[in-house]
Amino acid sequence: xxxxxxxxxxxxxxxxxxxxxxxxxxxxxxxxxxxxxxxxxxxxxxxxxxxxxxxxxxxxxxxxxxxxxxxxxxxxxxxxxxxxxxxxxxxxxxxxxxxxxxxxxxxxxxxxxxxxxxxxxxxxxxxxxxxxxxxxxxxxxxxxxxxxxxxxxxxxxxxxxxxxxxxxxxxxxxxxxxxxxxxxxxxxxxxxxxxxxxxxxxxxxxxxxxxxxxxxxxxxxxxxxxxxxxxxxxxxxxxxxxxxxxxxxxxxxxxxxxxxxxxxxxxxxxxxxxxxxxxxxxxxxxxxxxxxxxxxxxxxxxxxxxxx
Numbered sequence: 001x002x003x004x005x006x007x008x009x010x011x012x013x014x015x016x017x018x019x020x021x022x023x024x025x026x027x028x029x030x031x032x033x034x035x036x037x038x039x040x041x042x043x044x045x046x047x048x049x050x051x052x053x054x055x056x057x058x059x060x061x062x063x064x065x066x067x068x069x070x071x072x073x074x075x076x077x078x079x080x081x082x083x084x085x086x087x088x089x090x091x092x093x094x095x096x097x098x099x100x101x102x103x104x105x106x107x108x109x110x111x112x113x114x115x116x117x118x119x120x121x122x123x124x125x126x127x128x129x130x131x132x133x134x135x136x137x138x139x140x141x142x143x144x145x146x147x148x149x150x151x152x153x154x155x156x157x158x159x160x161x162x163x164x165x166x167x168x169x170x171x172x173x174x175x176x177x178x179x180x181x182x183x184x185x186x187x188x189x190x191x192x193x194x195x196x197x198x199x200x201x202x203x204x205x206x207x208x209x210x211x212x213x214x215x216x217x218x219x220x221x222x223x224x225x226x227x228x229x230x231x232x233x234x235x236x237x238x239x240x241x242x243x244x245x246x247x248x249x250x251x252x253x254x255x256x257x258x259x260x261x262x263x264x265x266x267x268x269x270x271x272x273x274x275x276x277x278x279x280x281x282x283x284x285x286x287x288x289x290x291x292x293x294x295x296x297x298x299x300x301x302x303x304x305x306x307x308x
Contacts, residue, residue, distance in 0.1 A: 011128060012036040012053065016046045016060035016072065017090075022115065026059065029117040030124075043067035047075060050082055051168075057128055059111075059120070062091035062098070070102055077106045081161050084135070086127040090115060146196060147203030150217035155225055158215045159273040162229045166268055173229055174236035174266040177280040178202075178243070179288065180222035182256045189255065198258070201250060209243050225277070233266035240264060261288040 013035045017023040020041075027037045038055060040046040042064050058076070062069035069089050077083050089102050090111040099110045108127045111120060142154025150158065159175065166173040180202060187195040202224060206216040215227040228236055240262035251258035263284025265276050 010036075011057075012038060012055040013124070014038045014040065014046060014049065014053075014055040014058045016040045016043060016058065016064070016069070018042055018061065018064045022061070022113070026115060026117075026120065029121065033121050043069065043072035043075075046072060050076075054082065055085060056131070057124060058085055058087045059124070060087060060089055062089050062093075062102070070098075070105065073102065073105050073107055080157070081164065084131070084138075086131050088120075088123065088127065144203075144218040147200055147218050149203045149206070149224070150215055152217070152219050155215070155217035155219065155227065156273045156277075158217075159227050159276065162215075162227055163271070163273060163276070165229065170268055171230050172232050172266055172268055173227075174231040174233060174264060175276050175280045176226040176228065176236055176240050177219070177263045177277070177284045178206075178224040178226070178240070178260045179284055181259050181261055181288070182254070183222040183258070185256045186254060186258060198251070202247070202260070205243060205246060205250070209239065209246075219277075223281075225280070231266075233264065236264045236266060261285075263287055 013030050015023060015026050015030070015037060016039070017026070018041050023039055023041070027039055030037045038049060038053060040049055043060070044066055046058070046060070047067075058072075060069040060072055067075070069091070073087050073089065076085065076087060083106075086108045087106070088109040088111060089107045090113055091098070092113040102110055108130075109123050111123065142150055142157065144151040162173055165171070180198065183195065183198070186198055199218070199222065202222075203216070203218065206224060206226060210216055210226060210228070213229060214231075217225050217227070219225055226236075226239070228239070231239075240260075244260050244262065248257070248259045261284055263280040263282065263286070265280035265283060267276070271279070
């Protein structure tokens, strides 16, 4: 594999073609248009490269040794972390059924060889703009309106990706579910406006405490979650305890104690998102029942509780 890069550019295009002439010409035209270009001579190399770098679009030949461009497209669409990347196919043939099949599979365009540079650039620019708008809408759909954190949809999507990476890299992943103690008392005594302000305060606190690359979200109601890639069970427990201390201090004005109960689940990616959230949730409810030492954790098998 060869990588071409140019300074001061933001959009990366992966070009896949076993034909050296087409690959060289197309890469040069894209670089001249200020794109950052990565190249692969077959679909297998392209998939390997996609494990390391996330391009903004892929342009691939259809007929290649090994996996075809259609098979590369199918593989991309099966992987949630790269399924949204626009893929433009190109072929000297590609009429009728083959072209229709590619579009049905999710190809955003089908270009005829020999490639005309201006046409490729125009089509690529259009699909990048559409992809950018779609990504903006997707991000809005994955945000909680009250706190600005990820909502359940965003949490589950991020957690699925984090679990895949944890499995691939054999690294530990921790998930913390947090529930506000005596939240009903705040709503009933001080009103829903105060309750909303408290939830925003929790969201702000979680955002401040997590590392870059972590994710904080609101599952709904007064329940929150942290997704912590590369975070050990012990470190996640310590984080939960630290947040609890700060929360107790911030909420000292209320008549009843208002803090956070925690459930922690840690694993090496062996479960799916639903199982992980369920295990952490059960650990959190067990913690709620035991006010002393409210932080509990689940490690290894789903539902195996370990007292702090």
